[in-house]
Amino acid sequence: MALRSVLESARDALRGDLILPGDESFEAARRPWNLAIEQHPAGVAVPADLRDLRTLLHTARDAGVRLAVQPTGHGADGDLAEAVIVRMAAFDELSVDLGSGVVRVGSGVRWGAVVEALEGTGWVAPAGTSPVVAVAGYTLGGGHSWFSRTAGLGSDNLRAAWVPRGDGTHERIDDESDPELMWALRGAGGIVGIVTALEIDLVPAPTLWGTELAFDAADAGSVMRAVRDLSADAPTSLNVFVNSMRMPDTPQLPEEIRGRSFLTVQALSTVGAADDLIDRVRRAGTVRREVSGATSPKSVAAASGEPTEPTPGKGVSAALSSLDDTTIDDLFRFRGLPEQWPIMGIEIRMLGGAVDDPRRSGFATLQGVDWLLHALVPVFPGVPSEPGDASMSGFRDVLARAAAPQTVPTFLGPGETLERCGDPESIGRLREVRAAADPESLIHEGRLPR
Numbered sequence: 040m041a042l043r044s045v046l047e048s049a050r051d052a053l054r055g056d057l058i059l060p061g062d063e064s065f066e067a068a069r070r071p072w073n074l075a076i077e078q079h080p081a082g083v084a085v086p087a088d089l090r091d092l093r094t095l096l097h098t099a100r101d102a103g104v105r106l107a108v109q110p111t112g113h114g115a116d117g118d119l120a121e122a123v124i125v126r127m128a129a130f131d132e133l134s135v136d137l138g139s140g141v142v143r144v145g146s147g148v149r150w151g152a153v154v155e156a157l158e159g160t161g162w163v164a165p166a167g168t169s170p171v172v173a174v175a176g177y178t179l180g181g182g183h184s185w186f187s188r189t190a191g192l193g194s195d196n197l198r199a200a201w202v203p204r205g206d207g208t209h210e211r212i213d214d215e216s217d218p219e220l221m222w223a224l225r226g227a228g229g230i231v232g233i234v235t236a237l238e239i240d241l242v243p244a245p246t247l248w249g250t251e252l253a254f255d256a257a258d259a260g261s262v263m264r265a266v267r268d269l270s271a272d273a274p275t276s277l278n279v280f281v282n283s284m285r286m287p288d289t290p291q292l293p294e295e296i297r298g299r300s301f302l303t304v305q306a307l308s309t310v311g312a313a314d315d316l317i318d319r320v321r322r323a324g325t326v327r328r329e330v331s332g333a334t335s336p337k338s339v340a341a342a343s344g345e346p347t348e349p350t351p352g353k354g355v356s357a358a359l360s361s362l363d364d365t366t367i368d369d370l371f372r373f374r375g376l377p378e379q380w381p382i383m384g385i386e387i388r389m390l391g392g393a394v395d396d397p398r399r400s401g402f403a404t405l406q407g408v409d410w411l412l413h414a415l416v417p418v419f420p421g422v423p424s425e426p427g428d429a430s431m432s433g434f435r436d437v438l439a440r441a442a443a444p445q446t447v448p449t450f451l452g453p454g455e456t457l458e459r460c461g462d463p464e465s466i467g468r469l470r471e472v473r474a475a476a477d478p479e480s481l482i483h484e485g486r487l488p489r
Contacts, residue, residue: 045102046082046123052094055087055129069124071115075351075418076453080107080119085126092203092233095125099481107483108229110147110173112349114180116453122483127175130235137162140241141198146175146234154336162241163309163336165196167449169345178237179228181403181447181460183411185339188278188392189309190242192405192447194225195397199238202476209235214399223472225401226448227457230469230485231476244309249334250317256300258324259283259371265323266304266389267362269316270409275392276310283374283385300375301327307339351418355431357438358446359410366441373437381427382434384415402461402469408443411450448486456488 043059050057058068059082068083081104086092099106107119110127130145135156142153142164151170157163165184167177179200182193190196199213200221214221223231254262266281273279281304288298304320306313312331321329346352359366373379388411395406405411414434416427448460458466466488473487 042081042102042104042121045098046104049094049098049102053084053086053091055091056083056085057123058083058085068126070349071109071112072349073113073115073352074349075353076115078115078117078119078124080122080124082123083126084123085128087129089203089209089235092125092235093207095123096203096207096233096481099123100479105483106233106481107485108146108233110176111149111171113172113176114449114451116451116455116486119483125233127173127235132236135160135241140243141238142241143236143238144174145236146173148174150174150177151340154340157241158335158337161243161245163244163247165190165193165239165242166336166340167193168340168343170340170343171345171347174239175234175237176229177449178239179224179226179234180449181226181401182449183388183394183405183447185278185280185307186242186244186309187394188273188389189244189275190240191393191397192401192403193239193449194228194401194403195393195399196240196242197221197225197237197399197401198240200224200228200234201236202232202234204232213238218400219472220476222400223402223469223476225399226403226460227469227485227487230482230487231473232482242309244336246309246311247334247336247339248308248310248312248332249339250304250306250313250331251329252304252317252321252326253328254302254304254324255327256283256285256302256375259302259374260367262302262304262320262323263362263367263371263387264364265320266387267367269319270389270391273316273389273391276308277313277316278307278309279389280305281387281389283371283387285374285380285383287380287383307334353416353418353424353427353431355414355416355434355452356446356450357412357435358405358408358443358450359412359438359441360408360443361441362410363441366438369437373433378426379430379433381416381430382414383417385434386413386415388412402457402465403447404445405443405447408445411446412438413450451486456486458488
């Protein structure tokens with residue numbers, strides 16, 4: 040039977056939606072969060088419940104298509120031809136057990152809802168910086184957050200997951216019942232099964248305290264050295280991000296930042312003020328603006344500054360094993376070149392702490408990696424892509440000498456595979472887990488090397 044006919048029959052059997060090419064809403068439904076990425080699936084399914092998921096699994100078997108789960112469209116890669124995208128919005132359960140510090144969350148829930156539920160409780164979630172990202176996609180892809188030095192990667196905090204099997208069963212999986220599948224779910228989860236719900240550890244944060252220091256770009260090198268030196272003895276309760284911003288000279292921006300370059304250092308402590316530590320950074324340059332005081336998970340999420348609606352963009356990430364003076368000098372010299380204007384922001388995240396000592400075994404790991412960087416290249420209509428592509432390539436080149444052997448899957452760019460996240464032994468182990476969990480290959484292989 041033709042693929043279209045099989046999918047149309049499945050649509051009639053679903054309580055939810057199956058949107059096919061030619062349908063009025065298909066163009067909007069097929070698009071991922073990053074509108075610069077094109078994907079052309081055979082259909083987009085929005086299952087209403089577990090029964091719908093079982094129908095989709097049967098359809099995948101009958102039609103010879105694969106299911107690619109994209110809860111909110113983040114992390115998309117490739118055109119997904121002959122695949123059906125699965126959006127999990129209907130799986131929206133959310134229950135918090137403050138006594139044990141655990142949250143159970145459906146795979147369609149976004150981090151913003153979890154953060155809202157935890158406001159004022161003394162607990163925070165190991166959430167990504169953007170409140171609109173789905174908990175499932177972030178956690179199953181590794182996930183680095185504001186609290187990773189305190190609690191590890193998002194995947195390290197995954198206690199259990201509910202996974203429908205190809206035979207129709209729906210099981211709670213944990214390290215006792217299926218340690219190999221849990222290992223794969225912690226970082227490469229989307230390619231070994233569809234997850235309907237997750238059980239995640241929360242992070243105790245009795246006194247959340249934030250500090251933001253802004254410096255002129257001229258101080259970037261000395262300030263970055265101070266942050267680097269701080270990392271050697273920073274407690275696990277302290278999490279630090281550095282942002283190098285280069286704002287375009289456009290009337291849409293406020294005058295105080297229009298056409299300016301500056302560096303901000305953001306620190307978040309889970310146990311109250313850390314002025315004695317932050318003062319080392321404060322003294323490394325002239326502070327142009329400082330905001331410091333008690334904060335909350337909701338305030339941290341709101342301050343992320345990340346898009347709340349789908350938008351086009353490009354970016355490139357780098358994981359570093361070290362950040363010596365030469366690498367710092369090379370990075371900011373590159374940053375200041377006029378031809379590197381396409382890179383609006385470079386974010387530099389301090390690792391270590393609990394990231395180096397994960398509480399659970401998983402495919403995703405940043406053990407032995409000291410820094411995680413990401414360069415953002417906005418995409419504007421009518422602006423040629425070549426300068427941005429050249430800047431991203433130059434960013435990789437300038438950091439190559441300090442590059443770590445692996446990164447985390449949530450920081451992979453388009454076209455990059457899980458080979459950047461694991462050694463050949465780990466990739467081989469992942470293939471074995473996938474073959475055992477999904478012997479008919481009903482789930483799309485995602486970023487698994489072909």
